[in-house]
Amino acid sequence: ADVGIITNISDDHLFIDGIKSLEEMAFVKSLVVEAVKDKGYAVLNADDPMTPIISERVKCGIIYFSQNKDNIILKKHLKEGNIGVFLNNNVICIGRGEEITPVSNIVDIPSTIEGKISYNIENSLAATAGAFGLNIPPEAISKGLETFYLNEIQNPGRFNIYNVGNFRVLVDYGHNEAGYRGVLEAAKKLGAMRLVGVIGVPGDRSDENAIRLGKIAGEEFDYIYIKEDRDLRGRNPGEIARLMEFGAISAGRSRDSIEIILSETEALKAAMDNSKPGDLIIIFYEKLEGVLDVVKKYASVKVKNKKEIVRKSKVKGA
Structure with missing residues (x-):
């Protein structure tokens, strides 16, 4: 794969197929990013406490995303000149080192219902990171985010x-x-x-x-x-x-x-x-x-x- 995205690790499937802890779940889900090409990107949630476990298994580049621009993992990653996606005053931004590119205000993203749906803000950050990892320009990412609606045509059965x-x-x-x-x-x-x-x-x-x-x-x-x-x-x-x-x-x-x-x-x-x-x-x-x-x-x-x-x-x- 060129890009692999892991949004979060939850206890949803614990005690199924022998998985007994979040750490084991993180190990299983890490297969998603282990399948990424060396020159591709693993998109990881810097706000998830299980992410450090996953990052240890990544052999490609990493793009972290976070709802908190002051997230320690994200800040260190950006300081080292790497790519990160984060919220800054309700605007989704792509950062690379000290360079910051605004993408979309979450109020303008229909899937967040004017910023009311926190998990779709998270999903929008992850989608932005994944798209940027595929060399899609910020303008196109913005258009995609702002024309994606929570209806049964574009996103059936989700809010x-x-x-x-x-x-x-x-x-x-x-x-x-x-x-x-x-x-x-x-x-x-x-x-x-x-x-x-x-x-x-x-x-x-x-x-x-x-x-x-x-x-x-x-x-x-x-x-x-x-x-x-x-x-x-x-x-x-x-x-x-x-x-x-x-x-x-x-x-x-x-x-x-x-x-x-x-x-x-x-x-x-x-x-x-x-x-x-x-x-x-x-x-x-x-x-x-x-x-x-x-x-x-x-x-x-x-x-x-x-x-x-x-x-x-x-x-x-x-």
Whole structure:
């Protein structure tokens, strides 16, 4: 490869295939950058504590990226005349030694929703670093960042927001702690009256992982629908759901604000049927196609009903 990118190391797949620690996960993921040509670049996250482990295995050039321009690893790297990508007053910049080239203000990057989505700021930094490592000029990188949208055409199933009558549905593939926290951090900035969660976790994750995600949901959502994947990955039906319920209750969420509906689409339908004006329903999905079918059918009914109400009011007033 000419460029290899590792955005971060998380505990998402711990205890799967014999991986028991973040250090072991870093070792496995380092294969991405070990496959890069000698004259290529490994793009690494200077903000991730596992990055030093990975950097030791890199044989090509390195481009570090960071949301903090004062990151120690980044500053040392730039001082040595190397390439780094970082934020400076909300502007993504490419640095090489003391030379700095501005690329884009994060407010102008649609995928960050005016800088509200921290993890997409991180992804934009990584994308900038990777593109620059491929000799793509900053002007072209800027255009790419500023014309990439969170919709089902360009980025299906990743923070896609649908307006459905008087509430909204946010569709995302969050399935680990980082995903949950990242989406919720951004969602809280969107001005919803209530946050309603339709949540689940793959069955091959540990009990502790399922409980922890349930706890996060219990802390952040006003109402929770717990569903399960169709592929239970060795679990019994309802097993993962009960673990997540336990986590939510341990976070202080009352039982009367939690429902277990194992079918993903039925859980989403229930959330939409019971919605209140101003709600933001967040579904962490398994199967995108089925979820979008439900959302779009519901939205079309809402639009049809609204048009019928308008038509009848005009007839009544005639």
